[in-house]
Amino acid sequence: MKITHLVWLRNDLRCLDNPALYFASLEANSAQEGVAVIVTPTPIQWAQHNESDAKNGLRAGLIRNLAKTLARLGIPLHILEANTFDQLPDTIAAFCLSNKIEHLWFNRDLPIHEQQRDQALCEQLQQHQINTHIQATDIIVPQDVLSQQGTPFKVFTPFFNRWITILAQQDMTPFPAPNSQAEALPEPNLDLTWEKPFREDLWPADHDTAKQKLWQFCHHKERHYQEGRDYPIEPATSTLSPYLALGALGPRQCLEAIFYTCSQEEKRWQDSIWLKELAWRDFYRQLMGHFPFLCRNQPFKPETNALIWRHNAEEFQAWCEGRTGFPIVDAAMRQLNQTGWMHNRLRMVTASFFSKLMFADWRKGEAYFMSKLIDGEFAANNGGWQWSASTGCDAAPYFRVFNPTRQSQTYDKNGDFIRRFVPELAKLDAKSIHSPKPEQRKQCHYPEPIIDYKPARLAAIAAFDELKRS
Numbered sequence: 001m002k003i004t005h006l007v008w009l010r011n012d013l014r015c016l017d018n019p020a021l022y023f024a025s026l027e028a029n030s031a032q033e034g035v036a037v038i039v040t041p042t043p044i045q046w047a048q049h050n051e052s053d054a055k056n057g058l059r060a061g062l063i064r065n066l067a068k069t070l071a072r073l074g075i076p077l078h079i080l081e082a083n084t085f086d087q088l089p090d091t092i093a094a095f096c097l098s099n100k101i102e103h104l105w106f107n108r109d110l111p112i113h114e115q116q117r118d119q120a121l122c123e124q125l126q127q128h129q130i131n132t133h134i135q136a137t138d139i140i141v142p143q144d145v146l147s148q149q150g151t152p153f154k155v156f157t158p159f160f161n162r163w164i165t166i167l168a169q170q171d172m173t174p175f176p177a178p179n180s181q182a183e184a185l186p187e188p189n190l191d192l193t194w195e196k197p198f199r200e201d202l203w204p205a206d207h208d209t210a211k212q213k214l215w216q217f218c219h220h221k222e223r224h225y226q227e228g229r230d231y232p233i234e235p236a237t238s239t240l241s242p243y244l245a246l247g248a249l250g251p252r253q254c255l256e257a258i259f260y261t262c263s264q265e266e267k268r269w270q271d272s273i274w275l276k277e278l279a280w281r282d283f284y285r286q287l288m289g290h291f292p293f294l295c296r297n298q299p300f301k302p303e304t305n306a307l308i309w310r311h312n313a314e315e316f317q318a319w320c321e322g323r324t325g326f327p328i329v330d331a332a333m334r335q336l337n338q339t340g341w342m343h344n345r346l347r348m349v350t351a352s353f354f355s356k357l358m359f360a361d362w363r364k365g366e367a368y369f370m371s372k373l374i375d376g377e378f379a380a381n382n383g384g385w386q387w388s389a390s391t392g393c394d395a396a397p398y399f400r401v402f403n404p405t406r407q408s409q410t411y412d413k414n415g416d417f418i419r420r421f422v423p424e425l426a427k428l429d430a431k432s433i434h435s436p437k438p439e440q441r442k443q444c445h446y447p448e449p450i451i452d453y454k455p456a457r458l459a460a461i462a463a464f465d466e467l468k469r470s
Helices: 019-030 043-048 053-072 085-098 112-127 156-169 207-220 222-228 241-245 251-264 273-290 292-296 302-306 313-321 327-339 344-357 362-372 378-389 404-411 416-421 438-444 453-469
Strands: 003-009 034-039 077-079 103-107 131-135
Touching (some): 003 019, 003 085, 019 131, 053 077, 053 207, 085 112, 103 112, 112 131, 112 292, 207 222, 207 241, 207 251, 222 273, 251 273, 273 292, 273 378, 302 453, 313 344, 313 362, 327 362, 327 404, 327 416, 344 362, 344 378, 344 453, 362 378
Parallel strands (some): 003 034, 034 077, 103 131
16 A cells, blocks of 8 residues: 555644544545654754653653554554754655655644744645645644634633633534554554653553543543642542643543533533633643744743842752742642642642742743653643743732742641651641741751741732832
């Protein structure tokens, strides 16, 4: 069988619900031709983007799992490794020419570096009369969500209202996996030299497991998501974000599970709080496409460039290692360092602590998170950090500064989460564990706070007040 169609997978590592793979297979089958798949690791580029070892480990595992699935369908998968994005146009073009490929298919990416990469490749392939077919962005509502004036939304709530309206009008059925195009191929032996260890016990690199976790969450936890999602000790969140970040799950797969669960419970799918969280992901990714300067370390609010951030290397290191002397902050940072993942409320608490109380440059915290997160997505990570630092789109008001002790007392009332990740405090009672007294800290070998909350909060507010006046 002649293979003339090539599908290029990036952060959409799956067979199910993959527009590029589905439409390429459809067109190839109708012409009685075949499809092949390429994956293009770029380890140096990933390092420049602060992609974590944990994410690269899961990525490698998912590629191996995907290769086995494709082999059973008779679809070959090729690894074309390059160091950086700018090497890919030559690498992919050479592969297409040597294998007589006539069509290249891929799903659209939004970040600026990815768009530049894709544009350069399309121009190069055009010179060789190779057709490129760019499919919808890998988000729930792939079209631009715009206001009545045709401009991008800068506030989430009106974006969400318009997003829901568009969502109700589109076909939300997941794309099926491609049919077998030939006899099964031998399972490939992939040499992924950049592969790193990760917490496979928490996130198995297996597409069937990811889908099972999705349906289990929607069946058993989605209905209680609103009540339980803020408590880090409770297994109330989906923990599906690593699979979404690498595209092991598709957006329509998530919708299918939400719709089915809501219909079983006789409630409107539009009222799903987890769906609203997925809308935030769309919001930040669409912002990245509309405002490319966000990819260049720039705040959404340009006036906040005038803020003079504090630079204290010892405080920064203490925050990174979970030694700030604030138990809930330290527990969250240790969770991140040990697992590659952090509970969402604690992401807000630790980012607020960093950017408001330490008054450290949010970009340093953003970069550290990306270097550790197994679910690191630049758009969502950047959006969350700018929200916390009050520099971003629809950000928290600058005078909103999380009190870490109060957050701890509210959302980890008995201190169970702290005990799990800060074991030196495990014997303290439920009251003391949130803010141990000096003698308790000495006995537990736990540090004093690196900042004084009240004056630090006032200093942050004063800095933003001064910015507002000037």
